[in-house]
Amino acid sequence: MAKITYHTHDNKTHTIDVQNGLTVMEGAVQNDIPGIDADCGGGMACATCHVYVKEEWLDKLPAKEDGEEDMLDMAFEPKNNSRLSCQLIVSDDLDGLEVNIPSKQG
Amino acid sequence: MNKTDVLIIGAGPTGLFCAHQLGIIGLSCEIVDNLDKAGGQCIELYPDKPIYDIPAVPECTGEELTNNLLKQIKPFNVKFHLNERVEELKKNQNRWNVKTSGGVEFDVAAIVIAGGVGSFEPRKFSVKECEKFEGNSLFYSIKDKSIFKDKTISIFGGGDSALDWAIELSNISKVNLIHRRDGFSGAESSVQKVKELDDQGKLNLYTKYQMDSVVGDKKIKSVKIKHDEGEIKEIKSDYVLGFFGLIMQLGPILDWGLNIDKKTVQVNTENFETNVSGIFAIGDICSYPGKLKLILSGFHEGALAARGCFKYAKPDEKLRFEFTTTSKAAQERLGIKK
Numbered sequence: 001m002a003k004i005t006y007h008t009h010d011n012k013t014h015t016i017d018v019q020n021g022l023t024v025m026e027g028a029v030q031n032d033i034p035g036i037d038a039d040c041g042g043g044m045a046c047a048t049c050h051v052y053v054k055e056e057w058l059d060k061l062p063a064k065e066d067g068e069e070d071m072l073d074m075a076f077e078p079k080n081n082s083r084l085s086c087q088l089i090v091s092d093d094l095d096g097l098e099v100n101i102p103s104k105q106g
Numbered sequence: 107m108n109k110t111d112v113l114i115i116g117a118g119p120t121g122l123f124c125a126h127q128l129g130i131i132g133l134s135c136e137i138v139d140n141l142d143k144a145g146g147q148c149i150e151l152y153p154d155k156p157i158y159d160i161p162a163v164p165e166c167t168g169e170e171l172t173n174n175l176l177k178q179i180k181p182f183n184v185k186f187h188l189n190e191r192v193e194e195l196k197k198n199q200n201r202w203n204v205k206t207s208g209g210v211e212f213d214v215a216a217i218v219i220a221g222g223v224g225s226f227e228p229r230k231f232s233v234k235e236c237e238k239f240e241g242n243s244l245f246y247s248i249k250d251k252s253i254f255k256d257k258t259i260s261i262f263g264g265g266d267s268a269l270d271w272a273i274e275l276s277n278i279s280k281v282n283l284i285h286r287r288d289g290f291s292g293a294e295s296s297v298q299k300v301k302e303l304d305d306q307g308k309l310n311l312y313t314k315y316q317m318d319s320v321v322g323d324k325k326i327k328s329v330k331i332k333h334d335e336g337e338i339k340e341i342k343s344d345y346v347l348g349f350f351g352l353i354m355q356l357g358p359i360l361d362w363g364l365n366i367d368k369k370t371v372q373v374n375t376e377n378f379e380t381n382v383s384g385i386f387a388i389g390d391i392c393s394y395p396g397k398l399k400l401i402l403s404g405f406h407e408g409a410l411a412a413r414g415c416f417k418y419a420k421p422d423e424k425l426r427f428e429f430t431t432t433s434k435a436a437q438e439r440l441g442i443k444k
Contacts, residue, residue, distance in 0.1 A: 037369070039223040039224075039353070040147065040151060040223075041399050043152065045147070045151040045152055045155075046151065046353070046354070047351075048353065069287070069291075070264075070265075070289075073264045073286060073287070073291055074229060074350045074351040074353075076229075076232055078286060078316075105353075106229050106230075106353035
C-alpha cells in the first residue's frame, strides 16, 4: 500500500491509498480522480494517462522502458518530469508520491 | 441512400466479428469507420505488437488479427465506408436514418456502436492561437503538398510522419523540424537522413524545443519555439505542420441520447442494447457490471448484439439458434460448397 497524491488541474488535491501492484493510472481511474483518460487501458499506446511527477520523485521511480518516451512525444505539453502513469507500478517504495495531472490529455 | 439491416460504427475487431455474426444469421450490414483502413486500435495503435489472449490463437499481431477477421467475413461481402464519421442519427418510423461526415446516408433497422474509445482524430498543438490558423496555414495532415513549394515550413514531431514529411518537403521547401528531445520515435534510417540533411544545410533541425506561440494575422508569419532551458527563438514560417499521432474522441455519439458514463455507453448484458431501442453498443465503448476491455469480450458482445438486431431487421421472423457445424443455412451464407 502506498499513499499517492494526485493534484488535479482544478487545484484540488486527492490523496489515496493505492494497493501495491496497481498502477498510478489505475489508482486514479478507480477512485474517479478526473483528468486521466487512459484510453488504451494501460497498454502504453495512447499517452492519455500523462502526469507530471514531483521533481524530488523523478530519480526514485523506475526508469522509463523503451517506448514510454516515444509515447510522451504525443502527450499534451510534455515536460522533463512527464511520465505515463500506467507505467508506474505502486509499491511501498512509492509511498508519498505526488503527481500533477495536466489540464487535459489531448 | 444505402439500405441495409444493420449499420456497424467502427471497424475494429469487435465490429468486424459482429459483421460475421450478423452474416451467419442472415442479416446484412455495412461498416463505417473514421480511419482509412479496417482494424481500429489494433491497426492504428499496435499493428506490430503481439497479442496473446485471443482464444485458440496463442500469439498474433494486431495486423494479423485484423487480416484474419477480414478473411472470416469475406463471404458476406460487407461494404465498408472508410474515412467517414457518423454525424447524424434520426428515427424514421421503425428504422434509422444515419448520415456521415462525408454525406453518405443509410437507412437501417438497427445500429451497433463498436466505436472503441471514439474515433481517431489528430492530436493538436496545445497553444490556443493555433486553432485560428488551422486549415489555412496550419495542418495536421497533408492533402496537397504542392502548396508548400518554395515556402518555409515548420514541422513539429518526432515520429515517422514528421520525419518522412521533413525529408520529402526538404526537396521543394525550406524545412524546419522541431522536436522536444534528441531522441526520435521514427525509423532509424529516417533519423539518419534528417541529420544528414541538417548537416548539409538542407533542413534546420531544432531539438529540445517545443512550440511557444504562433505569430501572424490572417496567416502564420512565424513561430516562436522554446528550448528546455527557457531560451526562445522566433523562426519565420509560412506553414506549420504538427504530427503528434492520433487521439480518440467520442464525438457526435454523445448527442444521441444514450446513457453515457465516463466515455462509455451503458448496455444490458442480455443483448447489449443501450437505453435507446435499436441501438446496441459493444467492445471497449460499452459498460456493464464486470466489463473487461478485452477483444474476446468484444466478440461475445458482438455475437449477442447481432441476435438482438434480428427482431428489428426481420420483425415477422423468428430466429432459431443454430451451429455453423451443422446449419445448412449458415453454411450457404458462408459460401461453403460440399
